[in-house]
Each structure stands twice: as C-alpha cells, then as structure tokens.
Amino acid sequence: MRSLLFLLAAAAVIASGYWAYHENYRTKAELDHVDDLRRDIGAARERLAILRAEWAYLNRPDRLRDLAELNFDRLGLLPLTPNHFAKVDQVAFPQLQILDLTQPIDVTSAGATNP
Template identity: 50%
Template sequence: MRSVLFLLTTLIVMGLAFWAYRENYSTQSAITEMADVQRQIGGLREDLIVLRAEWAFLNRPERLRELVNLNFDKLKLVPFGADQFVDVGQVTFPSPQAAPAASGSDAMPVERPAWYPPRRPQESTP
C-alpha cells in the first residue's frame, strides 16, 4: 500500500512540475508578445507625432492662401464676410411636408452666394 502511495505522489509531483514548466513558458511568451506590442505602440506614436507635424506644416495659413490664389478660377474661394452670417430666425427651413421631386419646375429654388455663377436654364427635350 505504501509503494502505491509513493508512486501516486511521484506522479502527482511530476504532473505539477510539467504544468509549472508549461505555465512558465506561456508566461514568457506572453511577456515577449506584450513587449513587441508596446514597441509597436511606441513606433505608432512617433509616426503620429510626425504626421501631426506634417499636417501643421501643410495647413499653414500663408500656404493655404497661396493655394487658394493659384486655384481661384476653379474653386472660387473668397474670405468670409460679415454679411454672410445671419440670425437663425432669418433662415428659411423647408416645410415638414414631403419634399418635392427634383424635376423641372417642381424643384425648390436654391439660394446661391452672390459670387456664384448663375445656373444655366434647363433645355427641354421634345
């Protein structure tokens, strides 16, 4: 009986040693993976800092002003004026009824800025 108890105890100790060995290696693997992820996070933060610096450089007001002047014919961008801001009560909102179809004369007129080119008349098809 005593030899069976010693054999059973030895098997239990060996099983626990095997389990502890596996847990040690899985823990080391998780620590290595976490270090790799932390290294990637650090690299991405550095990339983000560089991208923010590039964004700030590209959004300098003098550079944007120069681009607006170069592309004025295409974009027709002009500075804001005080007459472009109105009180919310002055804005005409569409009625809550069903929106009219966007065909021909049923379409609601769209207000355009004063500098915007006029809309060309629609040609009717026979």
C-alpha cells in the first residue's frame, strides 16, 4: 500500500513537472507573440504618422487653390473665399410644426366593463 502511494506521488510530481514545463513554453510563445504584435503596432503607428503628414502636405490651401484653377474648365471648382460663409442668423432653418392643442380629447373608462 505504501509503495502504491509513493508511485502515485511520483506520478503526480512528474505530471505537474510536465504541466509546468508545457505552460512555461506556452507562456514564452505568447510573450513572443505579444512582442510581435507590439512591433506591428509600432510600425502601423509610424505608417499612420507618415500618411497624416502626406495628407497635410497634399491639403495645403495654396496647392488646392492652384489645382482648382488648373482644372476649372473640367471641374468647375471655385476657390473658397471668406465671403462664401454666412452667419448663423442668416441661415434659413425649416420652421418647426407646432401641434394644435386647442381641442382637448376626454379620455375616460366610463363605458369599460370590469373583468
């Protein structure tokens, strides 16, 4: 009986050692995967910063004005000037429909039957 307990204890130690060994390598693999993801995120952020800089460069007002003048005959774009904007009080907003509540409706349960 005693030898059976020793064998079971030894098997438990070996099984837990194998489990710990396996978990250790799985953890290292996941940490490597996290490092790869962080590297990919850093590269994506760098590309995004470059794209934002290019977008800002391509959307310069003087460049857009020149493009609008060059392509006026094809596109019909006019350069944007400050007099194209209006004040808020000059904008014609749609009128709100006001409900007519002068004729009230009586709601009653006088004719209802009680269950």
